[in-house]
Amino acid sequence: DAGITQSPRHKVTETGTPVTLRCHQTENHRYMYWYRQDPGHGLRLIHYSYGVKDTDKGEVSDGYSVSRSKTEDFLLTLESATSSQTSVYFCAIRQGDYEKLFFGSGTQLSVL
Amino acid sequence: EDKVVQSPLSLVVHEGDTVTLNCSYEVTNFRSLLWYKQEKKAPTFLFMLTSSGIEKKSGRLSSILDKKELFSILNITATQTGDSAVYLCAVESGSARQLTFGSGTQLTVLP
Numbered sequence: 001d002a003g004i005t006q007s008p009r010h011k012v013t014e015t016g017t018p019v020t021l022r023c024h025q026t027e028n029h030r031y032m033y034w035y036r037q038d039p040g041h042g043l044r045l046i047h048y049s050y051g052v053k054d055t056d057k058g059e060v061s062d063g064y065s066v067s068r069s070k071t072e073d074f075l076l077t078l079e080s081a082t083s084s085q086t087s088v089y090f091c092a093i094r095q096g097d098y099e100k101l102f103f104g105s106g107t108q109l110s111v112l
Numbered sequence: 113e114d115k116v117v118q119s120p121l122s123l124v125v126h127e128g129d130t131v132t133l134n135c136s137y138e139v140t141n142f143r144s145l146l147w148y149k150q151e152k153k154a155p156t157f158l159f160m161l162t163s164s165g166i167e168k169k170s171g172r173l174s175s176i177l178d179k180k181e182l183f184s185i186l187n188i189t190a191t192q193t194g195d196s197a198v199y200l201c202a203v204e205s206g207s208a209r210q211l212t213f214g215s216g217t218q219l220t221v222l223p
Contacts, residue, residue, distance in 0.1 A: 031208065031209070033210065033211075035213075040215060041215060042116075042200060042213035042214055042215040042216050043155070043200070043202075043211075043213040044213070045210050045211070045212070048208055048210055050208050056208065058210065059212075090154060090155075094209065100146055100157050100160050101146075101157075101211060102157070103154040103155050103156075104154060105153050105154050106153055106154055
């Protein structure tokens with residue numbers, strides 16, 4: 001599993017509440033990514049990080065923010081959750097500059 | 113905007129059949145093309161292709177890239193029920209090597 005842990009695994013929340021998803025890695029990898037997966041859309045990049053405090057937006061970043069204050073943790077925050085953010089969220093890490101991505105087990109988020 | 117298109121969207125075959133899955137792409141600053149298999153949870157890596165014309169093989173699965181025509185195919189021979197999954201194609205591009213995914217092909221192998 002390349003040392004990736006996502007938490008929580010499942011979460012149900014209400015519209016308008018803040019939500020934070022955590023991705024934790026144990027192997028000191030530089031690149032970390034957050035994707036969401038929805039039927040008919042495959043996986044879409046939300047934000048990514050290329051080092052501590054270095055982050056950038058992906059294709060679907062509106063409504064999301066991220067933080068990476070230490071190498072091992074990459075946090076995804078929904079400041080005010082909406083029903084359109086109901087999705088499965090995957091964290092991924094890249095093991096080396098020229099290596100493939102490995103994915104965490106995902107977080108199923110439901111916003112009611 | 114980078115784009116990856118997979119076809120067919122879904123496919124139903126019987127055990128023992130051979131299948132070919134397609135992936136075409138339009139991206140700037142292409143670096144590589146990857147195939148993933150997704151069953152219930154996280155996508156798992158199958159192949160990474162960077163050069164045209166070189167076939168990658170792993171057991172009954174093989175894949176090839178054509179950088180001139182901007183497509184890749186994934187072949188699965190002698191399919192088994194355990195091959196049932198969504199197969200995802202992704203193209204790596206940009207300085208942060210982010211992946212752009214296609215929508216996937218849902219493969220169902222019947223006994």
